[in-house]
Amino acid sequence: MPSTPVNSQPVHLNSTGCVIRRTEQKGRAARSIPRQTLIEISPVLFFSKEEYAAHGKYTVLDEYTFTWTDGRMALALGLGSLFNHSEHPNVSYSLDTSTESIRYTTVRDIASDEELCIFYGHKLWFDSAESLDPVPHCHVPEVTEDGWGDLSAVEDAESADPPLGPYLDGDPDEVIADEYLPFTRFKLPPEEEDLESIQTVDAWVVDIPDPRHITKMLKWLKQAGLETPDLGHLKRIRKQKDIATLLLATTTTSPGPPSPPPDLDLPAPYTLPVPCKPALTPISLKLKSGLWPTLFTPPRKGEAEDWTRGKARWAWEAMQAAVQAAHEAQRTGELPVAAHIAAPYEENADATQSKTCTAFTACDTRQSNAHPLRHAVINVVRQMADYRASSAAPMPRPSSSAASTSGSASSLSSLDGEDVRNGSNYLLTSLTVFTTHEPCIMCSMALIHSRAKEVVFLHAMPRTGGCGGAARLPTLKGINHRFGICQWKADFTSDSGSEDRLCIDDAIDA
Numbered sequence: 001m002p003s004t005p006v007n008s009q010p011v012h013l014n015s016t017g018c019v020i021r022r023t024e025q026k027g028r029a030a031r032s033i034p035r036q037t038l039i040e041i042s043p044v045l046f047f048s049k050e051e052y053a054a055h056g057k058y059t060v061l062d063e064y065t066f067t068w069t070d071g072r073m074a075l076a077l078g079l080g081s082l083f084n085h086s087e088h089p090n091v092s093y094s095l096d097t098s099t100e101s102i103r104y105t106t107v108r109d110i111a112s113d114e115e116l117c118i119f120y121g122h123k124l125w126f127d128s129a130e131s132l133d134p135v136p137h138c139h140v141p142e143v144t145e146d147g148w149g150d151l152s153a154v155e156d157a158e159s160a161d162p163p164l165g166p167y168l169d170g171d172p173d174e175v176i177a178d179e180y181l182p183f184t185r186f187k188l189p190p191e192e193e194d195l196e197s198i199q200t201v202d203a204w205v206v207d208i209p210d211p212r213h214i215t216k217m218l219k220w221l222k223q224a225g226l227e228t229p230d231l232g233h234l235k236r237i238r239k240q241k242d243i244a245t246l247l248l249a250t251t252t253t254s255p256g257p258p259s260p261p262p263d264l265d266l267p268a269p270y271t272l273p274v275p276c277k278p279a280l281t282p283i284s285l286k287l288k289s290g291l292w293p294t295l296f297t298p299p300r301k302g303e304a305e306d307w308t309r310g311k312a313r314w315a316w317e318a319m320q321a322a323v324q325a326a327h328e329a330q331r332t333g334e335l336p337v338a339a340h341i342a343a344p345y346e347e348n349a350d351a352t353q354s355k356t357c358t359a360f361t362a363c364d365t366r367q368s369n370a371h372p373l374r375h376a377v378i379n380v381v382r383q384m385a386d387y388r389a390s391s392a393a394p395m396p397r398p399s400s401s402a403a404s405t406s407g408s409a410s411s412l413s414s415l416d417g418e419d420v421r422n423g424s425n426y427l428l429t430s431l432t433v434f435t436t437h438e439p440c441i442m443c444s445m446a447l448i449h450s451r452a453k454e455v456v457f458l459h460a461m462p463r464t465g466g467c468g469g470a471a472r473l474p475t476l477k478g479i480n481h482r483f484g485i486c487q488w489k490a491d492f493t494s495d496s497g498s499e500d501r502l503c504i505d506d507a508i509d510a
């Protein structure tokens with residue numbers, strides 16, 4: 001660590017204009033740096049948990065290490081360990097598991113000599129002394145010749161307000177209204193059912209020939225403890241040809257026929273298949289009510305998942321990872337198309353310490369592999385599956401999900417050997433996939449097979465896309481899973497004016 005006072009000449013700097021100065025505030029800009037500049041890629045040094053528990057944590061390293069996505073303790077080399085924490089960071093970072101490095105990018109224009117800070121998370125282990133630097137409000141510093149040649153930025157700067165600003169400042173748990181989200185959500189119409197796809201359960205019913213007995217039977221139902229919530233989506237009485245029939249209980253609740261009061265002299269109960277769920281569409285209502293009178297519960301406005309400021313920031317960083325990978329792909333002669341599977345956003349999580357799932361990024365490699373199927377989405381799913389297969393890493397375990405009609409979603413937990421053999425390595429259950437381009441029909445189908453929770457894409461592909469362009473696969477009849485679809489808003493592009501470079505021929509399937 002250099003020991004120069006704050007106003008002396010920098011003794012350690014990198015090519016994008018960062019310099020280390022020994023003050024209470026580390027890591028300053030030696031010159032103005034435009035937003036969206038990749039200022040540092042820090043390789044990471046790892047310690048096993050055991051090594052860290054036995055030695056590392058008793059040393060100064062404890063101030064610098066954090067938990068990597070796979071549980072190892074990690075130390076950022078280069079300038080990475082020197083960024084101080086701020087509630088208003090001007091630098092964002094993303095963990096790149098494929099190269100085991102961390103990428104640091106400015107989130108707004110940085111004035112010369114301004115301290116460079118990242119956000120450590122909400123659980124700090126020290127009392128934060130925020131930098132006294134005034135936060136410049138979108139002022140674009142004049143870039144004058146400063147002796148560092150023309151190495152100031154990797155990306156071009158724009159003079160507009162930084163798109164991430166609204167998400168960086170303020171309460172990360174605050175729910176953001178749809179119009180302020182960085183993407184537009186497409187509302188999928190409720191899935192249309194047909195007679196074959198309606199799920200039913202067998203239930204006991206009893207005919208009540210004398211209508212005067214209906215009230216008595218309803219009372220008895222309550223007393224007998226048969227007013228169970230599993231039948232809450234069905235009406236209790238069906239009237240057909242002047243005969244009322246009462247729904248008693250499913251055969252799961254009551255394997256044998258319930259016994260109504262003998263003094264009513266009712267006929268013997270019998271079983272009927274009744275719908276398992278309420279009707280979401282008028283067609284479904286008609287079909288289900290043909291089996292048994294069913295409640296109609298169309299999806300209401302505002303039922304979409306809430307997005308918080310912290311989650312919007314997570315999405316922004318994930319899209320940025322995809323965009324960066326696409327630019328890198330382009331530099332190596334590939335199509336500028338990339339996909340990023342983000343580790344799930346954890347509310348109230350410490351950004352550096354508690355990630356339990358790994359993120360994956362892949363680009364299109366159909367040029368270098370001379371293989372027409374090596375699309376970015378296929379590559380990223382494959383990358384994740386290979387990683388899981390090789391490391392017995394955590395995988396999604398099916399449970400329930402609003403987005404999945406196959407009834408699967410996840411907490412991330414290890415699966416047993418049988419699941420692995422069954423191909424669970426490919427499951428994206430509960431995971432969001434960020435792509436620079438709307439996935440083509442093949443990739444959209446792969447995402448359905450993989451049970452992706454949602455897809456967020458930057459560029460629409462009207463002629464070839466499978467998420468609304470040429471087709472919208474999740475809405476096709478007979479599909480056994482649906483993923484949510486979101487398109488990134490142009491105003492919020494993480495690509496800072498360079499997005500035109502990601503444009504590809506609209507005849508190409510991404």
Ligand SMILES: C[S@@+](CC[C@H](N)C(=O)[O-])C[C@H]1O[C@@H](n2cnc3c(N)ncnc32)[C@H](O)[C@@H]1O
Nearest residue numbers: 026063064081082083084085126127128129130
């Ligand atoms: C990764 S290091 C950052 C670089 C460190 N300041 C240095 O001089 O090497 C993390 C440590 O820096 C200090 N630190 C970082 N941000 C701080 C802040 N906002 N307020 C006070 N101390 C901070 C804490 O001691 C923390 O354990």
